[in-house]
Amino acid sequence: MRLDDWDIRLYDVFDRVKDEHFRWGVFDCFTFASDCVEAITGIDPMKELRGTYGTQNEAYRLICSLGGVDKVLDDFLPNARRVLPQEAHRGAVILQGNQPLGTRLCVLDRNKMYCPHESGGIVGIEIGGTTAWDF
Numbered sequence: 001m002r003l004d005d006w007d008i009r010l011y012d013v014f015d016r017v018k019d020e021h022f023r024w025g026v027f028d029c030f031t032f033a034s035d036c037v038e039a040i041t042g043i044d045p046m047k048e049l050r051g052t053y054g055t056q057n058e059a060y061r062l063i064c065s066l067g068g069v070d071k072v073l074d075d076f077l078p079n080a081r082r083v084l085p086q087e088a089h090r091g092a093v094i095l096q097g098n099q100p101l102g103t104r105l106c107v108l109d110r111n112k113m114y115c116p117h118e119s120g121g122i123v124g125i126e127i128g129g130t131t132a133w134d135f
Contacts, residue, residue: 001079001135002040002091009039010091010107014114014122021120025053032116033093033105037077040091040135045076069095069103073133080133085113088132096129108132 003009013035020027034046044050053059066072074082077093085094085108094113097103106113112124 003042006040006091010036010109013039014109017116018121020116022116022118024055024059025051027116028059029103029105029115030059032122033107034076036091036107037093037135041079070131073105073131077133080135083132083134085127085129085132088134092132092134094127094129094132 013032017027017032017035022028025031031046031050034044038044049062053062063069063072066075073080073093073095080093083092085092088094088108090109092108094106094108095103096106096113096115104115106115106125106129108114108127109124111127113127113129114122114124117123
């Protein structure tokens with residue numbers, strides 16, 4: 001499932017977005033997590049959704065129309081298995097929160113999980129959350 005050089009490719013994503021400004025549909029938690037999944041697996045889980053929303057309300061409507069965050073992740077990460085965040089491996093996508101806009105997706109790297117920050121770039125936070133999708 002993972003590409004041979006997935007760890008280098010993952011850090012390339014982290015490096016590429018370090019100065020990126022938060023923008024719905026371009027650089028948000030879903031697009032960041034998808035970019036990381038693509039770096040790890042070679043498959044872009046958001047391929048069909050990119051460019052379909054550009055505001056917080058549009059993101060909310062899209063997520064709700066697809067059955068909610070958990071269903072979206074199950075559908076778009078079919079080769080991943082659900083685990084507890086504490087059991088996840090580097091590169092796992094971790095769901096923090098459980099409401100469409102009270103939720104963020106983070107990507108695990110060693111002892112922190114990373115997600116876009118509203119002021120730009122990514123921020124490392126303590127590992128937590130409700131569910132992880134591991135590859």
